[in-house]
Amino acid sequence: MTAGDRELTAGPMLAQQPEPTAETSQLAAAEHRAELIEEHHYGQPEVLEGPFSTRQLLRLDEALRTADRATGLTFSVYVGELEEPVRDHAERMHQQLPHVASAVLVAVSPNQRVLEVVTGGDARRRIPDRDAKLAALSMVAAFGGGDLAGGIISGLDQLATRAGRG
Known part of the structure; x- marks a missing residue:
């Protein structure tokens, strides 16, 4: 873990998009999560x-939704290999998330034994580096x-608890 502009930590991929409206939020979030846990092969998704x-995937999905709703931030989880330098790779993934300033990425690479937590500027004000x-x-x-x-579920809960209501 390193401190700096953002806090970093690390595992496979799940993510949640922010909820644009009450009616489209569940569908949009489910579609985004499905994209992140599917591999597209010749245009056909493959789990x-x-x-x-x-x-466990359902529990992770619920933990992400709960953290998002409780805080107003957007939490995402990535589990998989991270390119070297790991911090840079996690930050690049974070930059691709919607609403980067309020996004929190937990990136875990079990094989590399690396955990990175990346927070956007608004999220970092609510989740200081020490708490991350x-x-x-x-x-x-x-x-x-x-x-x-x-571990990921517990970490999401801790991060959301620290962030509080936004």
């Missing part, structure tokens, strides 16, 4: 094999115990 069971590092340490402890999904 990726990954470290999570269906139940504490959430990251908690996630790493869970990962060490073999609980990747539980």
Whole structure:
């Protein structure tokens, strides 16, 4: 983990888009998450094999939605390989998220044993680097115990709790 303009931490991919309107929010968020956990092969989506069971994916999805609703920020999770330098790769992924200033990315690469938490400017004011590092340490402890999904869910909860209502 490094401090700087943004805080970084690391795992496979899930994400949630912000909710533009009450009527389109659930559909748009579900479609975006589906895009992030599918691989497009000749225009046809194909579900990726990954470290999570269906139940764990549902729990992660709910944790993302809960964090978004509770804070007004946009939380996303990426689990997979990160290119070197890892920080730069996580920051580039963060820059591709909608509403970058209020976006929080948790990027985890289990094989590389790396966790990065990247926060946009508005999100960082609500989740200081120290608090992001504490959430990251908690996630790493869970990962060490073999609980990747539980660690991410716990970390999202800690980050959202620290951010509070926006």
